[in-house]
Amino acid sequence: MIDDKAEDPDHGVELLWQEREQEPRRGLSLGRIVRAAIELADAEGLEGLSMRKVAERLGFTTMSLYRHVPGRDQLVDLMLDAVREEAHPSVGTEDGWRARLESCARSEWELRTRHPWMAEVRGSRHLPGPNGVASYERMLSAVTGSGLPPAQVIAAVNLVGRFVDAEAQTLVETARQERQSGVSEQEWWGARDTLYQRLDRYPTLTALWEAGGYDEPETPFEFGLARVLDGIAMLIARNRDETRDETCLMCGKPVKRPISGRPRLYCSRACQQRAYRKRLDR
Template identity: 40%
Template sequence: MSSTRKGKIDPARSLAILWRTHEPISRSAGPGLNVERIVRTAIEIADAEGLEAVTMRRVSESLGVGTMSVYTYVPGKTELLDVMVDTLYGEMRHPADVPDNWRARLERIAWENLALYRAHPWLLRAESSRPVLGPNLIAKYDYELGAVAEIGLNDVEMDAVLTLLLGHVKSAARAAMDVAALERETGMTDGQWWQSHAFWLEKFMKSGSYPTAARVGAAAGEAHGAAYEPEYAFEFGLQRVLDGISVVISERSAVAGSAGANRTETGPATAG
């Protein structure tokens, strides 16, 4: 469990807010306070200062209201995080001009999700492996399933394809976030850091003890200007994920074609 979500969790409390089954009114805070305003304020704080800066007290201070007024609308930080995450899902584009090719559709989904993480890096920590099923999460899931509908996969495989794809996106986004964090903490880019170690790396590699590492490391460093290039890693991995999915689709198509051929061959004999 993420360190941002502590204690016993009651999903019913988050669901009530997400689906707006009950909209409380705080008389002490005035008519301008509501769930939407609270959540937007929390997202602004997280974007500017990180997820750790988001507390019920900090949100109330930013809104200029008492902390108990915020609690009237959102019972705790766990529920606040759930609504923050679902709100961002609702901001993702669901364009109607869907590409004809399943591969192009999945590529678009991957880049859309990566863009979301780039805009809100804290989302990587706020998301849970046990998500609360808010309206925007369900809409996102339904839209993304459309990319792999009617291409020969069964329902379980469709879900697994999305899990695989989005897992790659999240992994790549987390790696890029780590690179950015190191640059902030050290004041050096990845390229600058490796350049400062170039003398020692060259000395150790020239010993001849690590010929493959020396050759490949030099090639990668020259290509990327650093030991790691997030954009290249994401695109390379994405294409390999799609390659793997294409194998499954081809296998399912072959099985379906074989079954159809068998039915055609045995049909007349059975009829006779």
């Protein structure tokens, strides 16, 4: 057993949130370990990341790394937080909830195109650091004030985050297969003539092909993000419709919707009586 701290989540929080000291000019430091680990994961994916390989990359022994970080899981958390420093400071500052949330989603997507291994991180118990929480805060603030109740603000942001991760999985799988085979995705599919010769028996697929549907395909991320945001916009509009006050049938003043029961037709008892007398006079 290297270090009991590797099993201590509270130590992981301290490691992520500690004030960073100035790095020494020489020797090993936590910052250098994290940067080397990111470079290694960028090149080989998360499956290629190990404490031993990081140590070799830095020219130190594996044991020397454990003086700075207790284990691989904690190192991955540090890596995730470090790459989020790359986010532009203006991300999520546009006008309107949709533009702000879209900007945040694109920033997260761009991070994953540069570091596909981010989408390989599995499990629900990876601790966030200050940069990760700041990113989440930007997304939450983008939707807050849109008209959604608090629980739906959180759900909408989590939905966008899961969409970005799901799309990034394609990048991960493509990169892994290209590393293993040495053949690019385009080259591999371009050589599948024996498959394409058998597809003319499927009329819908053939019709779409002949109509040019595959000539300029929609970009999956762009298409999917737009549809997710469309869905959130529809939810916001529906919530506004459901919470919009009605107007009094007698005087035209706003009438608040009751929490339960039948909707109110009049703003006051006086207007209700006036309406009653008016019906009697007819």
